[in-house]
Amino acid sequence: MAHFDAIIIGAGMSGLAAGIRAAYYEKKVCILERHYTIGGLNSFYRLRKRDYDVGLHAVTNYTPKGTKHGPLARLLRQLRFRWDEFDLAQQNYSAVQFPDKQLKFSNDFELLRSEIAKEFPDQIDNFEQLLTELIDYDDLAPEHFNTDTRAWLSNIISDPQLVEMILCPVMWYGNAREHDMDLGQFCIMFRSLFLEGFARPFEGVRLILRKLVKKFRELGGELKLRHGVSKIEVENGTAHGVVLDDGTQLTADTVLSSAGVVETMRLCGQEDNTQIDTVGHMSFIESVATLDCEPKDLGHDATIVFFNDSDTFHWERPRDHLCDIRTGVICSPNNYQYDSSLGSLPDGVMRITAIADYDRWNKLSDSAYQSAKTEWQQKAIDSAIRFVPDYQSQIIDTDMFTPTTIRKFTWHDNGAVYGATKKWFSGQSGVKNLYLCGTDQGYVGIVGSIVSGIMIANQYVLQ
Amino acid sequence: MTPAEIRDAITDILATIAPDDNVEEIRDDVEFREQLELDSMDFLDIVMELRKRFRIQVPEEDYPQLVSMSSTVAYLVPRMNEH
Numbered sequence: 001m002a003h004f005d006a007i008i009i010g011a012g013m014s015g016l017a018a019g020i021r022a023a024y025y026e027k028k029v030c031i032l033e034r035h036y037t038i039g040g041l042n043s044f045y046r047l048r049k050r051d052y053d054v055g056l057h058a059v060t061n062y063t064p065k066g067t068k069h070g071p072l073a074r075l076l077r078q079l080r081f082r083w084d085e086f087d088l089a090q091q092n093y094s095a096v097q098f099p100d101k102q103l104k105f106s107n108d109f110e111l112l113r114s115e116i117a118k119e120f121p122d123q124i125d126n127f128e129q130l131l132t133e134l135i136d137y138d139d140l141a142p143e144h145f146n147t148d149t150r151a152w153l154s155n156i157i158s159d160p161q162l163v164e165m166i167l168c169p170v171m172w173y174g175n176a177r178e179h180d181m182d183l184g185q186f187c188i189m190f191r192s193l194f195l196e197g198f199a200r201p202f203e204g205v206r207l208i209l210r211k212l213v214k215k216f217r218e219l220g221g222e223l224k225l226r227h228g229v230s231k232i233e234v235e236n237g238t239a240h241g242v243v244l245d246d247g248t249q250l251t252a253d254t255v256l257s258s259a260g261v262v263e264t265m266r267l268c269g270q271e272d273n274t275q276i277d278t279v280g281h282m283s284f285i286e287s288v289a290t291l292d293c294e295p296k297d298l299g300h301d302a303t304i305v306f307f308n309d310s311d312t313f314h315w316e317r318p319r320d321h322l323c324d325i326r327t328g329v330i331c332s333p334n335n336y337q338y339d340s341s342l343g344s345l346p347d348g349v350m351r352i353t354a355i356a357d358y359d360r361w362n363k364l365s366d367s368a369y370q371s372a373k374t375e376w377q378q379k380a381i382d383s384a385i386r387f388v389p390d391y392q393s394q395i396i397d398t399d400m401f402t403p404t405t406i407r408k409f410t411w412h413d414n415g416a417v418y419g420a421t422k423k424w425f426s427g428q429s430g431v432k433n434l435y436l437c438g439t440d441q442g443y444v445g446i447v448g449s450i451v452s453g454i455m456i457a458n459q460y461v462l463q
Numbered sequence: 464m465t466p467a468e469i470r471d472a473i474t475d476i477l478a479t480i481a482p483d484d485n486v487e488e489i490r491d492d493v494e495f496r497e498q499l500e501l502d503s504m505d506f507l508d509i510v511m512e513l514r515k516r517f518r519i520q521v522p523e524e525d526y527p528q529l530v531s532m533s534s535t536v537a538y539l540v541p542r543m544n545e546h
Contacts, residue, residue: 069500462511
């Protein structure tokens with residue numbers, strides 16, 4: 001029976017990052033992934049000769065080369081990558097678009113400041129106050145994660161419309177809870193989005209994933225695709241190893257799981273009610289349209305638009321329909337400042353994301369599912385073109401995924417992209433030698449999950 | 464290893480961990496954290512690199528002795544020469 005220092009469940013960003021740290025310091029590591037490819041919630045695929053990214057709208061936490069502070073600099077140092085290796089091109093700019101007001105923002109914070117001054121002149125001082133009250137990464141304490149953001153923010157920003165416009169992109173970026181969010185998460189994400197910024201490799205997320213896998217393998221790590229874990233073996237409250245889908249047993253001193261907290265406890269046979277209550281419900285549909293021109297040719301040069309069609313932003317699982325299209329994200333991967341030597345992306349692309357209810361989608365019969373996809377793809381586009389130029393006559397191909405697609409390829413419950421509503425910051429699962437990393441440990445997004453994998457490996461595999 | 468060789472080894476480790484810092488101009492009696500932008504993760508890496516390169520285990524209670532170049536060299540001299 002093969003024995004490892006560490007077994008890592010999941011070859012997404014956090015699992016790969018944890019694997020690199022462990023392998024670099026000569027631990028015998030095996031990453032097990034059920035899917036035939038890497039990436040998890042941030043993966044990629046090819047369809048009809050086109051390359052698509054799953055999950056990546058932007059790499060957040062962008063800081064320029066030479067910056068020493070912040071999550072990006074930290075993860076590059078910890079994984080021994082040079083800044084150039086991630087090939088990050090900066091966004092043009094993004095915008096929060098409500099019916100009567102727009103706030104543009106970019107990797108230069110002064111843009112957001114000037115937009116606030118333009119759209120909410122009586123809130124300038126309050127906004128500066130907000131910046132001083134934001135808690136820095138290293139100062140975050142457990143109580144911040146039990147404080148609700150809406151009330152806190154409304155105490156500083158006195159115009160409710162501005163509160164909604166700030167919460168909209170931050171919640172879209174990564175709030176697992178409905179309606180409100182933890183203050184600690186808000187501070188992390190506000191920094192990531194506004195004080196740091198967005199970037200994207202020209203090749204998309206596959207570049208980052210390929211580099212992570214290459215480094216992991218070069219360091220002697222084993223990566224086994226199509227090797228799903230059926231069970232985590234627990235005896236006397238201690239994890240000893242895993243059983244694969246095909247019955248093979250592997251043992252390890254330590255098991256790290258990026259499968260999600262509820263999913264992981266289920267693998268231990270220890271799913272209890274408190275964890276089920278925290279399972280996340282925020283999932284999405286996404287419609288990706290390939291165009292025969294660049295979005296900028298239609299007058300659209302924004303990188304990401306977060307839209308909301310009323311003064312109040314609703315962040316909740318749809319209760320009466322398959323999707324909620326009152327709010328959405330419109331992403332144009334072309335609209336980044338790629339090096340001119342690279343040319344343009346092969347195609348023009350517009351991606352629309354809308355909130356969706358997994359349970360309703362999951363209950364559809366196969367034929368009902370197909371017609372629902374067609375119907376809601378159109379509804380999502382109709383909703384989006386109130387805020388961006390109508391690109392429909394430029395469409396030459398489309399693809400769409402739903403919550404059940406996400407569930408199918410990541411095995412995360414409910415296709416919950418942001419994971420459980422309660423995060424497990426210590427990474428401790430309650431089972432000895434079993435630790436959680438990834439979205440449910442606490443950080444979302446590419447940078448967040450990589451940092452999570454690094455931290456958990458440092459704490460529990462290396463020490 | 465002589466103290467000078469040990470010092471070079473530590474400079475090498477610091478160059479790996481903090482590639483953007485100027486490790487050649489480190490002042491021996493000033494704490495690392497005052498000269499380099501090292502966070503707690505970087506500090507753990509100093510310990511891990513010592514283990515990886517020289518098979519030296521530094522127990523947690525000894526971490527405070529690795530606070531500067533001179534204290535680190537002094538700490539390692541007797542331990543390096545056991546190998």
